Amino acid sequence: MLIELGHYALILTFSIALIQSVLGLIYWRKDNRIAEFVRLAAIWQFFLTLFSFLALIYAFVVSDFSLSLAYQHSYSLQPLIYKITGTWGNHEGSILLWILTLTLFNAAVAIFGKNLPTQLRTLVLSMQGVMVVAFAGFSIFTSNPFARLSPAPFEGTDLNPILQDIGLALHPPLLYLGYVGFSVCFSFAIAALISGKIDAVWARWVRPWTIISWIFLTLGNVMGSYWAYYELGWGGWWFWDPVENSSFMPWLVGTALLHSAIVMEKRNALKIWTIFLAIMTFSLSLLGAFLVRSGILTSVHAFASDPTRGLVLLALLGFFIGVAFTLFALRAPSLRAGGLFAPISREGSLVLNNLFLATATAAVLVGTLYPLFLDALTGERISVGAPFFDLTFSILMVPLLIILPFGAFLSWKRADLIAVTQRLMGAAMLALLITIIIFMLTGRRISLAPLGIYLGFWVSFGAIADLIFRSKFGKIPFRESIKRLFRLPKHIWSTALAHLGVGLTVIGVVTVSAWESENITTMQVGQNAELAGYNIKFTVAEERKGPNYITEHFEFDVTGKNGKTKKAVSEKRVYVASSMPTTEAAILTYGLSQLYITVGDLDVDGARVVRIWFKPYILLIWFGPLLMAGAGFLSLSDRKARIGIPKLAKNRLSRNKKVKAS
Amino acid sequence: MTFWIISSLITIFCIASFFILTRKSAAKSDNNKTEKDKNAREDSLTKQYFKKSLAEIERDMEAGIISEEEAIAAKGEIAREILRLEKENAVKNSWVDSENGKIKLLYIPNLTFISSLLLIPIIAFMLYNILGSPNLPSMPLALRTNPAEQNIGAEIDIEEAVKRVEEQLARTPDDARGWSIIAPVYMRLQRYDDAVNALRKLQTLLPPNADIETDLAEALVMANNGEVTKEAIDLLKSAAKRDPKHIRSRVYLASEAMRNGDYKEAIQIWQSLKQLASGSEEWLALVEEGLQEAQANLAEQAGNNQQEGMGRNENSINEKQEEQTPPQNGTDSQAELIQQMVARLENRLNEEGGSIEEWTQLVRSFLVLGEKEKAQQAYNKAKLAYPKEEERLEVDALAKQAGLE
Incomplete structure (x- = not known):
């Protein structure tokens, strides 16, 4: 009976979400009662889905093979932990997990969003309601996890052995927290487009959601990469496999979004671009879900190779992207773009960062989809392999890594590039020195490796240099500098740590690729x-x-x-x-x-x-992203209202001085 | 019934909470809260935000994190934002006032709200009625202690049973009884390789035993598509030696000797078998028959050799050699083997049908053997069995190449 109650709870979630989103989208503008209903509905949906998911886990734990899903993916002798993880180690169960994460985030918005403007909250939650309708509907109509078998078989057919691993227990939930978190950003973007209002409060809400989602997506990808490394037994940590790409693309755009959201929060600029990125990030997440589940790809992730499901997912993908971009085309021109800035400024360098990340995403997207399109159109099968990705991706990453340390040093609105270059000279020299020493000591032959190592050190030392400069080492007494260092705002620490993480990852990738x-x-x-x-x-x-x-x-x-x-x-x-x-x-x-x-x-x-x-140094590949994710948490904990401090214009500066002098 | 009660309770709880908990805010919104009030609240949210930012700047400056100049610049930014916001709000408020009438319509009437809420249980129960199976109880494995009882009346699925024995054996691979039960089942299911494995396992678990050796030899022969390997013969010989009264191994050995044309040996074995019999055994007839055939063949062989020695009647020699004498060289024996295999395949396909790959194989085999007519026949049958052209691309290509129709 528990299974059936779980099934009912899922269906009830679906129907509540349906009414919630319809009422919410019609009456978002005015009605407080509807606003409260939309809020409550989001919270209830979470508890219902949680119940539903627990019922499913319970059926797996007690090996109830009258549940078709348990029969297909479990086995009475499996260790308990894999009975539990087997619940989401398959298509149907993982969709339910997706819905659970979605409702969890909705409940979080509903509970913690009391200081959001009511209209914005109602719109966001209604949009999220549409998503619950879409995914719960997808689940109960095309891939119902609660399908039953009668008479029940006596033994299950076991979970796919390579999924019987602790890495699997964490990898999908982490990824889903990431993907689904971006759906909240997506809904915020849609809400902004519908209401036509993007104010400081809106910006203040989007950034933490972006960071949370980005942290989980980062951790999920690291987990997946490490799992592939030790479980598949090929010794590789990244294969540019379409499935990996489909989770890497949202990460790349998500990283861009993260940075542009910072610009938006601190300087009220890049709003339309941020909205565009929010839409893109979630669209790519959906695209990933479609690629993985439609049966287009063959891989360990392709658990569902049912064309109807693929078609439904494609329709959902089309619906969300279509609605989003139509709204974008209609409303974006009427939105205020916000704050101006000079090309050489923190904003300017973040725009560059965004451009490179977006281009890199496009390159990966083309490499992933081109073979599929070619196969569909001409029947010709080609495979775009690692060489293509290695080449295009690293060409795009090199300039990004070169400008990265400058970005953190430049001031907002307008900046002095020469002064910054002087400050960074130390880091550049140190990186060069260490690279040369490494190559002299180890007697390696000349290749592209030194350049890669150099870039890695450059980014790492640049990040550390930022901390050193801000705490004024060498300018004020040492003890005071140390004090200053620890009193630096957390967001500065988080920037430095995240960038250090990037540098370490680069070093790890280069050493493993070149010296394995x-x-x-x-x-x-x-x-x-x-x-x-x-x-x-x-x-x-x-x-x-x-x-x-x-x-x-x-x-x-x-x-x-x-x-x-x-x-x-x-x-x-x-x-x-x-x-x-x-x-x-x-x-x-x-x-x-x-x-x-x-x-x-x-x-x-x-x-x-x-x-x-x-x-050699392979752990850096995973340690770097872990550092980045940790930096994300640090940044989340810094919720003080801060504004990006611009550098005063020169004439103003002199005027101010004069005023003081007189 | 319990299910319906619980699910209804959950539903009623949800709907009631939606209705009751939202009434308070409905009252609030009825309470003459004008549009302006609401805007004011939102403005104050934004203003609060800017106030916080200003405070933060002061604090950072005091802590020495930013310089005085930077603080001035930052405050300037905030001032600009506030000015802009006020300008925007002035525009917005006038817009709201002008459309006040239209906005009022968007308040939700009580009736609409209640009827929308009622749609929730209607949709949920309707969908569940279609998708759910409310009467199917949970069946955790622990509660299903007596599987056989539940299976009464249901047809026992042999594959399922084999699977369970296999699982049991995986847990207790030293269980000789399990292996001895499953081996003959494998043979019956034509899983000869598995049978070989099971019997080999049994061999390691039990003391040497003529029956197991013979079974293993049998399984080996079947697993090798009927070819009698040296290992099989050795096993049979060892079985016969181990148990001087063992019948089956001897029958096999005799048949094998017959097949090889070693009639003297065959006669010897048939005779020993005859001695073992008490007179009423079913296999005795087989032995007699074998013995006679062997003797007749031996006599003919002797005759042939004589004739050959005299150099007469070559035709008859050839005929008889083809029919009876053992193959003299590898090619002959291989061709014979192929012919046998093809014949077996043909019989099976004619009787039971088969996959298109097997039909293709049959057609190809006949072509290789040069029997075009038979190939044509097989091709016709394949076309009957697989009427869709896209399914028999390979065989069509093959037929076209060979000039079949």
Whole structure:
């Protein structure tokens, strides 16, 4: 009965959202009663969906195979944690999770939005209501998670083994928090377009939502990348796979949005552009959902390959994008663009940042969609691979990274580029020096790697230089500078940390791409292999039993450069119910570098093919984004009303001085 | 029933709260709250914001985070924003006043609101009626202790059963009984490779046993499409040796000897089998038949050899060689094997039908063997079985190439 109550709760959510959005969009202008109803409806929807989702989890936990979804994606012997995560490790359940996140955010707007202008809040919540209608409708009509089986089978067919992993437990919810969070920004943009009002309060609300969504999207992507790295056993951390791209594109535009929202909050400028980006970000999130779920792509994410679902999603995508851009075309010209600024200024550099990010997104979009269109139109199959993306993306990123440290140093409205360049000279020199030292010490051959490393250090030191400059080190006594450093507003710290994160990521990407070493060899138990100064001894190979799989279990003793020996465990599992194999790589961490071992099939003479990689500084790739996300949280905690401080115009400056002098 | 009660309670709670909790704000909006009041509230929100920003600037300046000059610049920005806002509000208020009548219409009448709220349960229950299964109880695994009972009357799905045994075996791979149950089922389901695996496992678990060896040999032969491998023969021999009274292994060995044309050996085995029989066994007839055939063949073989020695009647030699003598070289035996396989495939496809790939394979095989007529026949049947052209692209291409119609 619990399952059926969950099903009913979902349907009730749908019908409440339907009435909420219709009434809200008709009566948003005037009626307080409707405003209160829209608010309450958003809160109730959240509790109903939560109940619905818990009912689904419960059915998975007790292995109720009369629930079709549990039969298809669960198994009585699965560990409890994977029974729970299996709830959203499939198309239907993940759509329900999406709805849950959506209603969670709506409830948050409803509860914490008391200081929002009533009309704006009603409009935003009504738009969000439309989204609940769309997704709940999609769920109950085309992919109902509560479909039942009678008579119930006795055993389920197991969750896809590569999804039986703690990475999966976190990856989708994080991503959804990101995607769905951007839907709030989208609704804010639509509300602004409908009401024609974009004021300071509006701007003040959009930025935190952007940051929250961006943080979760960042974490979700990092999680996904790390999961692919250790679970798929290929040793790669990014493949420019269409599915990865479809979550990367919203991130890129979201990053642009994040920056333009800052300009908007602090300087009341770039409003129309921000609205455009808010629409784009969510549209790309929807596009990602469509690509992943329509069956157009084949990948671990493509759990639903049902063309009808694809069609419905395409219709939803068309509807939201269509409505948004029609409104945009009609209303944008009548909106006030807001604050003026000189080309060389903080705003100016953020505009550049936005342009590069938008272009990079376009490049990724083209690379992702072009093969699909070509296939659809001419039937010709091509694949746009990593080389295309590596080239176009890095060409676009290089200038972005070059101007990045300048941005943080420039003042708002108008700035003095020469003065800033002088201040940054130290960082540039230091970065150059360290790059040269690294290359001299390690005796690497000349390639593009030094440039990449240099850019990484340049961005990192630029970020640190910003903190040093602002706390006036060298200009005032050291102790006071330290005090000043810790009293700097949190948003300055968050900018510096986020940019440091970018720099570290760049360093990690370059070192791994350029200096990764690999050893593919056949080994028998007792034999040794060498790689990058590590001695790897194959010690154990035996069969073992797991809860719902049997596994070939391998152990290695790895002796590091310091002479210490660590044990590494790698497995080749076969999951019983689905008889699908998975590879568990052995990963040993040395500082920021990792040693990655996978074991292949049995050779004729009883030896094993063993692949060993040494990945220098690979952890920086994930540590950087984690730092960025942390900086996001820091920025969120700084909710003081601040305005971007412009530099006074020169003539005004002198006049002021004169006034004081007299 | 409980379901309907609970779901109705949830629904009533939602609707009632929508109605009751919003009444207060409805009263507020009726309470002569003019448009201007509302604008004033929103203005004050914005103004509060700017006040906060101004305070923040002061604080930052005192803390020394920004300089005096910067503070002046920042205050200037805020002043400009406030001026602009006031100008905008002046315009907006006049606009609101002029359209006051039209706006009033947008207040929601009580009746409309109530009837809209009532739509919620109507839509919800209607949809649930279509989509839900209210009478289906939950069936957590823990409560389903006796699966067999629930399955009475339902047809037992053999695949399902096999699956459960497999799962059990995955948990307890040392369970010899489980393997011995599942092996013959695999054979019946024609999952010969799985049968081989199960029997090999059984071999490691139990002491050497003639029955298992023979079963394994049988499974190996089936898994290799009827080809009798050396391993199978060794297994049969070992079984026969292990158990001097073992029948099945001996029957297989005799048949194999017959197939190889080693009639002397065959006769020997048939005779030993005959001795083992007490007289009433069903297989005795088979043994007798085999024995006679072997003796006859042996005699003929001897005759042929003589004739060959005398160099006469070559035609008959050829005929008989083709019919009976064992193949002398690899090519012959392979061709024979292919022919047998093709014949098997043909029979199966004629009787049970098959996939288009199998039909394609059959047509191709006949073409390779040079039997164009048979290929044509097979092609015709394939066309009957798969009338859609897009399904048999491959076989059509093949036929066209070979000049079939």
